[in-house]
Amino acid sequence: xxxxxxxxxxxxxxxxxxxxxxxxxxxxxxxxxxxxxxxxxxxxxxxxxxxxxxxxxxxxxxxxxxxxxxxxxxxxxxxxxxxxxxxxxxxxxxxxxxxxxxxxxxxxxxxxxxxxxxxxxxxxxxxxxxxxxxxxxxxxxxxxxxxxxxxxxxxxxxxxxxxxxxxxxxxxxxxxxxxxxxxxxxxxxxxxxxxxxxxxxxxxxxxxxxxxxxxxxxxxxxxxxxxxxxxxxxxxxxxxxxxxxxxxxxxxxxxxxxxxxxxxxxxxxxxxxxxxxxxxxxxxxxxxxxxxxxxxxxxxxxxxxxxxxxxxxxxxxxxxxxxxxxxxxxxxxxxxxxxxxxxxxxxxxxxxxxxxxxxxxxxxxxxxxxxxxxxxxxxxxxxxxxxxxxxxxxxxxxxxxxxxxxxxxxxxxxxxxxxxxxxxxxxxxxxxxxxxxxxxxxxxxxxxxxxxxxxxxxxxxxxxxxxxxxxxxxxxxxxxxxxxxxxxxxxxxxxxxxxxxxxxxxxxxxxxxxxxxxxxxxxxxxxxxxxxxxxxxxxxxxxxxxxxxxxxxxxxxxxxxxxxxxxxxxxxxxxxxxxxxxxxxxxxxxxxxxxxxxxxxxxxxxxxxxxxxxxxxxxxxxxxxxxxxxxxxxxxxxxxxxxxxxxxxxxxxxxxxxxxxxxxxxxxxxxxxxxxxxxxxxxxxxxxxxxxxxxxxxxxxxxxxxxxxxxxxxxxxxxx
Ligand SMILES: CCCCCCC[C@H](O)CC(=O)SCCNC(=O)CCNC(=O)[C@H](O)C(C)(C)COP(=O)([O-])OP(=O)([O-])OC[C@H]1O[C@@H](n2cnc3c(N)ncnc32)[C@H](O)[C@@H]1OP(=O)([O-])[O-]
Numbered sequence: 001x002x003x004x005x006x007x008x009x010x011x012x013x014x015x016x017x018x019x020x021x022x023x024x025x026x027x028x029x030x031x032x033x034x035x036x037x038x039x040x041x042x043x044x045x046x047x048x049x050x051x052x053x054x055x056x057x058x059x060x061x062x063x064x065x066x067x068x069x070x071x072x073x074x075x076x077x078x079x080x081x082x083x084x085x086x087x088x089x090x091x092x093x094x095x096x097x098x099x100x101x102x103x104x105x106x107x108x109x110x111x112x113x114x115x116x117x118x119x120x121x122x123x124x125x126x127x128x129x130x131x132x133x134x135x136x137x138x139x140x141x142x143x144x145x146x147x148x149x150x151x152x153x154x155x156x157x158x159x160x161x162x163x164x165x166x167x168x169x170x171x172x173x174x175x176x177x178x179x180x181x182x183x184x185x186x187x188x189x190x191x192x193x194x195x196x197x198x199x200x201x202x203x204x205x206x207x208x209x210x211x212x213x214x215x216x217x218x219x220x221x222x223x224x225x226x227x228x229x230x231x232x233x234x235x236x237x238x239x240x241x242x243x244x245x246x247x248x249x250x251x252x253x254x255x256x257x258x259x260x261x262x263x264x265x266x267x268x269x270x271x272x273x274x275x276x277x278x279x280x281x282x283x284x285x286x287x288x289x290x291x292x293x294x295x296x297x298x299x300x301x302x303x304x305x306x307x308x309x310x311x312x313x314x315x316x317x318x319x320x321x322x323x324x325x326x327x328x329x330x331x332x333x334x335x336x337x338x339x340x341x342x343x344x345x346x347x348x349x350x351x352x353x354x355x356x357x358x359x360x361x362x363x364x365x366x367x368x369x370x371x372x373x374x375x376x377x378x379x380x381x382x383x384x385x386x387x388x389x390x391x392x393x394x395x396x397x398x399x400x401x402x403x404x405x406x407x408x409x410x411x412x413x414x415x416x417x418x419x420x421x422x423x424x425x426x427x428x429x430x431x432x433x434x435x436x437x438x439x440x441x442x443x444x445x446x447x448x449x450x451x452x453x454x455x456x457x458x459x460x461x462x463x464x465x466x467x468x469x470x471x472x473x474x475x476x477x478x479x480x481x482x483x484x485x486x487x488x489x490x491x492x493x494x495x496x497x498x499x500x501x502x503x504x505x506x507x508x509x510x511x512x513x514x515x516x517x518x519x520x521x522x523x524x525x526x527x528x529x530x531x532x533x534x535x536x537x538x539x540x541x542x543x544x545x546x547x548x549x550x551x552x553x554x555x556x557x558x559x560x561x562x563x564x565x566x567x568x569x570x571x572x573x574x575x576x577x578x579x580x581x582x583x584x585x586x587x588x589x590x591x592x593x594x595x596x597x598x599x600x601x602x603x604x605x606x607x608x609x610x611x612x613x614x615x616x617x618x619x620x621x622x623x624x625x626x627x628x629x630x631x632x633x634x635x636x637x638x639x640x641x642x643x644x645x646x647x648x649x650x651x652x653x654x655x656x657x658x659x660x661x662x663x664x665x666x667x668x669x670x671x672x673x674x675x676x677x678x679x680x681x682x683x684x685x686x687x688x689x690x691x692x693x694x695x696x697x698x699x700x701x702x703x704x705x706x707x708x709x710x711x712x713x714x715x716x717x718x719x720x
Contacts, residue, residue, distance in 0.1 A: 002030025003052070004037065009045040010180055011038030011086075016052040022061035024100045025070050031103070032077045039084045046183050047088045049081075049107060050176060056116070057103060062125065062267055065258065074099050074131035075247070078106035082195050087187065092116045092177040094169065101166075102131040105140070108194035109186065111179045112158040112167040119155035125270060126263030126658060127636070128229045130254035134234035135246045136196045136662040140165045142203045147214045149281025151228040170356070181348045197243050207239035220346065225658050227261050261668055265660030266445065269650065270489050272643035272661070279460065279472040280640055285453030292461035293403070293454060299324060299375045301392060303334035303365070307381035309437025311363060312338055316351075317466045319703055320362035333367045338363065373399055374666065376461070377429055381409040389413065397422035405455055407431040412482050412532060415448035415475040425450035429459050432479060432651045435524065442651035443468035448475045469499030469651050474638045480648045484633055484662075486625035486690050488529070491517045492557035495599055496623055498610040501577045502591050507618040517622070519589050520562070520574035532636050549606055550572055555687040559602055566598075620677050627666040628678050631694035675701045 001024070003014040015021045017253065023031075024419050030048070038044045041433060042672070051057060060074060081088050090096075090104035093113035101118050104110045112118070120129045120137070128134055129150060136164060138146035141164045149156065158347075161167045171178035192198060203210075211232060218228045230253045237249040253648050257263050280286040297656045300311045303325035311321045316340075324333035351359075362393040369392070372378055389408055396406050408418050419425035430446030443463035447456050456472065463470030473479040491504050505516020521529065537544045544552060546558050546565065570576035571587060577590030603610055633639045639648075646661020659665045666674045675697050682691040700707050 001026040001151065001384040002034050004030075004039070005577075006038075006044060006179060009043060010183065011041065011044045011047045012176070013038070013047065013049050014052050014691075015049070015057055017057075018053050020052045020055055020058035020095070021100070022059060022063075022266075023057050023074060023103070024061040024613040027057070028062075028072050028074060028077050032080050034071050034175060035080050035084055038597055039086055043315065044086060044188060047069075047084065047086050048091055048176065048179055048183070049088065049103065050091040050179070051094065051100075055100075055424050056090070056092045056096040057100030057176075058095045058099055059121070060131075062270060065267060074102060075251075078102060078131055081106040081195075082197060085191075087183065087189075087191055087194070089179050089183050091175050092118065092158075093175050095119075097155065098122050098129060101322070102129055102133045102136070103278070104422050105133065105136040105196060109182070110167040111175070111182050112161060113175045114158055114170055115157045115171045117159075117435075118158075118161050118166060119153065120150045121153040121155070123151060123153040123227045123231055124266065124630055126225075126266035127253055128227060128234055131246050132250060132259075134231060134250050135238040135243065137166070137195045138201045138235055139199045139240045143201060143207060143210045143239060144203075147232060147314045150235060151214065151218060151230045161717065201239045204239035206238055211236045212650065219298050224510075224656065227257055227262065227266075230257055262658040264597055265658050265668070268660050268664055270674030272646050273469060274472045275641065275643040276469065276647040277457065277460065277464065280451060281447065281456065282637065283378050285456070287457065287460065289452040290457035292457040293376065293405070295319060295376045295405075295458065295462055295465075297374045297375045297377075298322075299378045301325075301369060301378060301380040302409075303331050304381065304383075306433060306435060306437055307337055308341075308667075309435065309439075310335045310379055310381055310409060312341060312359075312431050312438035313433070313466045313468070313668075315359040315363050315688065318358075318362070318365075319466070320363050321377065322366050322371055324366045324372070326367060328367060328378060331367065335363070335365050361439055363549050370396055372396065373401060373405075375400065375404060377405040377407060377458075379407045379409055381433075384410060384412065384535065386413050386417060386535070389418050393418055393428070394421045397424065402425075403621050405429065405458060407459065409433055410446075412478045414477065414480055415446050415451070417434075419448050419450060426452035429455050430473075431459055431462075432478070434481075435701045440651065441467070441469050441483075442648060443470045444473055444479055444481055444648060444652065445470055446475050446479050447458065462527075465589075465667075469647060471644045471648050471651075472640065473648075474636075476633075476638050478637070480633060480639050480645055481652045483638070484626055484629045484645065484648075485653070486614055486629055487517050487622045488521065489557070489688075489690070490621040492559050493555065493685075494613055494618060495559060496557055496603060496606070496608050497613060499613040500596060500599065503613070504622075506619055507615045508523060508622065510615070511619060511623075512659055514654045518577035520577055522570035522580075522589065523587075524570070525572060526560055526563050526569045526576050547605065550687065553687065554689060555685065558600065562598060562602060563595075589687060590708070621681065623662060623665065624674055624678050624681065625688075625690050627662050627674060628692075628694050628697065629690055630663050630666075631697040631700075635694060635696040669695065670718065 001017050017027050088107040089109045090107040091111050093116045096118045120133055122129050145164050158170045162170050169182050214232055222228050234253050235407050236251045237246040278287045298314050298319050299322040300307045301324045303323050311323045314321045334588055345351045346356050378396055408428055408430050411432050415430045419428035429451045432444040434440035434442050443720045445459045460470045501518035505518050508516045546562055548556050548558050568575040573582055574580045574582035579592040630645050639645045642663035645663050649655035649656050649661045655661055678693050685691050
């Protein structure tokens with residue numbers, strides 16, 4: 001794992017632990033032994049640490065964190081490096097992150113290849129740099145930069161690292177050769193000034209001021225998240241305490257974080273995100289054995305908010321797009337708006353003026369779909385209406401080349417029904433973007449019963465290419481995201497029973513959701529949900545009225561329909577579940593007594609006796625109903641694994657990552673407890689079939705060993 005060789009009186013310790021040279025036990029042993037051996041070898045003048053393959057170590061081995069670890073620990077390896085009698089040079093390329101950067105900070109000198117990046121991403125895992133990174137970085141960069149880098153987890157370029165004093169030289173060409181050349185230029189110089197444990201923090205006298213300012217920012221930016229504040233405390237220790245005591249404080253804070261629920265959830269999320277990109281179809285096809293097609297051109301049908309957003313995602317990645325819209329005025333507006341949105345990206349420094357021009361150059365509008373005969377993929381993003389979509393797909397089937405993929409941005413409709421009107425259902429799939437499509441990271445891809453593995457591979461690959469996190473779902477009503485989302489349904493029932501919209505929003509926001517469900521509903525538009533409900537009613541051949549309380553034996557709340565009838569369509573009309581000050585263009589929701597009156601009126605009409613509802617009940621009703629549906633989704637194979645569901649929730653609904661996602665959250669609460677509460681609510685609300693306990697969940701609780709291991713992750717069994 002660490003190859004040792006001597007060349008030109010340099011001991012080269014080459015770390016070889018693909019794919020990212022993580023600092024696993026054998027790497028730590030190899031480094032420790034290698035440094036001791038080189039230090040004792042009279043033929044060696046200096047030691048070079050370098051990574052084989054694509055990178056210098058990108059951190060500690062995160063997989064080791066879930067099992068009891070073994071010495072030597074990283075700080076011990078680090079101190080052996082620093083106290084060597086020979087100068088140690090770290091030669092950085094790729095991504096020198098976390099423990100990797102800490103090893104470099106124990107070295108006496110750091111040389112970086114021009115394209116290298118360095119950083120401390122531990123905070124994203126709910127941790128802090130635990131091998132004295134929080135003590136050493138401030139000694140090089142000063143407190144402000146160290147605070148910013150460590151609490152944000154930002155990776156900085158080699159050039160920036162040089163400016164900050166993190167690296168001593170940036171080189172181009174052969175990294176090892178350049179490192180040797182640099183080493184020769186400093187050989188013989190005293191090592192003591194290069195040992196960070198012997199240096200002070202330059203701006204230590206300012207620490208309280210910097211700490212307070214940074215803390216204020218962090219509490220605002222990362223509400224409810226523990227690690228950034230612990231990082232800050234440890235950095236403060238680096239300035240206030242003698243080195244050894246600061247290191248002890250860092251270790252204590254690190255251990256606290258490591259044993260906490262947030263880090264467990266964040267580490268799970270790291271692996272879940274990577275697991276979600278791997279997929280298996282029931283017919284044996286998988287991401288491992290299916291090759292994607294190359295997408296060189298695309299078309300988007302419908303120039304509304306979604307269509308325009310999808311077009312932006314594609315052109316930003318260099319894929320030429322034809323945006324189709326029958327209504328000329330709307331097309332003109334959409335093209336102009338896309339220009340404005342990209343202008344906004346330029347202002348935010350996310351793209352250059354030239355990049356914006358390149359994007360706009362590969363975007364063209366068209367009034368009819370006749371022009372789409374040569375494109376590789378079509379993404380339809382028109383109104384959520386099956387008949388309309390089928391008409392479009394029927395036409396596309398005739399116009400597009402036989403190899404073109406035909407995709408729908410539907411959020412609920414059955415892909416098989418859409419595919420059924422085409423002659424090539426194997427080429428039809430769902431590509432469900434989340435609004436705003438050019439910001440939200442999730443792409444929920446949907447396969448139907450006839451979708452081919454090549455089509456699946458291509459849309460999953462396309463997601464990655466356009467910077468999305470792709471998750472695969474089998475077709476069903478609502479797919480993973482919307483089928484599972486029972487928060488809105490239960491929230492409306494809770495309002496009928498006694499809570500008010502802002503009570504529920506507050507509880508959900510305290511839980512960590514960035515925005516409560518009623519605020520989200522106002523933002524996306526009350527009419528959106530209304531038309532979905534109307535479509536559903538039409539399918540069932542029923543008419544919904546404001547007094548409808550049951551639909552096909554299922555409890556139904558018409559509260560949102562009342563808002564729709566009042567023309568309260570949400571933010572766009574200045575009124576919805578909340579009121580908005582349109583005069584000042586404010587998006588800030590204001591509690592509206594008219595809504596409270598409407599709710600009380602509604603309850604009176606339906607003779608519902610209102611009661612006090614606790615925050616605990618709000619969380620349980622909103623989340624456990626969702627989790628129960630998640631287990632049904634797993635049972636039916638709609639989602640292949642719980643990780644897929646959790647990633648959908650993190651990236652589609654901004655579920656707090658530090659809680660892992662609804663399925664992981666349930667495992668942390670304890671599946672037995674969750675199951676018991678689901679049974680209790682099922683008894684209390686027999687007319688809501690989403691409370692009918694999932695068989696899989698029941699089996700997991702009563703006979704965990706009978707559940708196929710790939711359906712659930714290791715974390716769960718320990719919590720049962
Ligand atoms: C006594 C106290 C001791 C305390 C010691 C504390 C030390 C320290 O402060 C703590 C840390 O370093 S915490 C760590 C701080 N460091 C970080 O947080 C860095 C985390 N890593 C990254 O950000 C990205 O992986 C890179 C940017 C490195 C590469 O991106 P890319 O090129 O797109 O590649 P990719 O697709 O992302 O990954 C490829 C494969 O590698 C896998 N894997 C990756 N890193 C791993 C790791 N550290 N480990 C294990 N595995 C790791 C990954 O799962 C995937 O596996 P799969 O089976 O193929 O799915």
